[in-house]
Amino acid sequence: MRRILTVLTAAWLIGSPALAQDQTPDTIARVAVTRDGACWTADYDLALGRPAFAFVVSALLREGRRPWRPDRWTVQTPGVEIARIGNYDVLKSTDGRDLPRRIRIVMRPMGGDLEAEYSPSLVFSDGAVALFSEQFDLIPLDSAEAARDLPADLNGVELPGGLTEATWRDRAGPVLFRGERQASVTAADAETYVLFGGTDPDQGEAIAAVVDPSLPAWLKEELERFTPQVMDYYAAHVGPRRGDRPTVMVSWSGPADNLSSMAGSVLPNLIVIDFEGEGVLEPSPEVLARARWFFGHESAHFWLGSQGLRYEVARDAWITEGGADVMAVRALAALDPTYDAREELQREIDDCIDLTTGKSVVTAAGRGELRTNYACGAVFWLVMEAVAEKDVFGVLADLIADNPEGVLTRQEWLDHLDLVSNDRSLSYDIDRLLDQGAADPAILIASLLRRAGVDFQMVAGQPELD
Helix, strand or coil, rough: CCCCCCCCCCCCCCCCCCHHHHHCCCEEEEEEEEECEEEEEEEEEEEECCCHHHHHHCEEEECCCCCHHHHHHEEEECEEEEEEEEEEEEEEEECCCCCCEEEEEEEECCCCCECCCCEEEEEECCCCCCHHHHHHHHEEEECCHHHHHHHCCCCCCCCCEEEEEECCCECCCCEECCCCEEEEEEECCCEEEEECCCCCECCCCCCEEEECCCCCHHHHHHHHHHHHHHHHHHHHHCCCCCCCCCCEEEEECCCCCCCCCCCCCCEEEEEEEEEEEHHHCCCCCCHHHHHHHHHHHHHHHEEECCEEEECCCCHHHHHHHHHHHHHHHHHHHHCCCCCCHHHHHHHHHHHHHHCEEECCCCCCHCCCCHHHHHHHHHHHHHHHHHCCCCCHHHHHHHHHHHHCEEEEEEHHHHHHHHHHHHHHHHHHHHCCCCCCCCCCCHHHHHHHHHCCCEEEECCCCCCEEC
């Protein structure tokens, strides 16, 4: 999910009169984020005169596909509001004139997972809250309506202006920033979570953990036992990960009825996880296997994802999400002889078929069907494994060696498939699924698996792994 903001590509920036006239500072805005008891505020000091600024973190809530700021942020400064315009939440003046240079927002941090974006806040049962640093970042606009021209994917886009510098402080005591408690912290482009309150991390040998005190005990024990084990497995089979010992932040959203939810993401040296639902209260064999697979998937992103080899643009998230799925399956099968890898991989095939009938993979995020990237990406990696005659770890090690800059494009992935398969028809058909979907994806996927040498049978018109 990390954004690579390096290349000027957006037409709405070229020749902007306002940008041409201003000597834009490196810092376009400063924001002081403060907790004072039950009151949370974000006080902006704008360095640029603009009628509107878009928020970089503007993804929709996964549940209900609706904006999250209306329920959590209230603007107190007269003549200023937050509106949804295009794909972005926009801080704008009500009269179209330049915004006041100082703006106050009152916040109510809440749990909730966003679509293909880091959650704005993790809320712990003891009152501690972790805030995602980049949710306060701004993009200056010449008008509020200009937000409609912003590309939904900011990877590879050089944003105008500069950085938003944030200061975090808690009247009750120091905040936790990158593993250390400090009275206050000021940083820009921090790409992390800042913890207000709570306890200091448990300093394990392989990971440091900040765990909600109400998290079911078995989950905490499994997190601390299995996560270092699976990370050691990845390091042994792919190579050492980048960075120092990681921290894991785990929140607990409560035992909601008829729910079993595990949501997570990875930032540099940090895994953030939220559990919810009565379905994870007890470690049944099914739930235990799912939790281990989940820890394996999130840990895999240190090698394939935000901190390791990453995609170029968000529509290629199938590379990292599908790859992390297969990494977790292969590792868990090696570490737990009772684990049924076939069942998980069959689920990937079934879901990819269901989600690409007449629908492309690259447009799945816009439809809110993010599962497509995981399932179809896993199918494509199964094809890659089979033709390369290597497991996902061996293939990934080769790709890392061939891409020292740390970015893997779709074309580079497909070129590697052509190289190891000597059969360009495979990448041609994957291209079709990526860009168009298929009228009958079961037939197309079965053909891919057959040509790659994956063992399966056709059952009721669907490929079933042996």
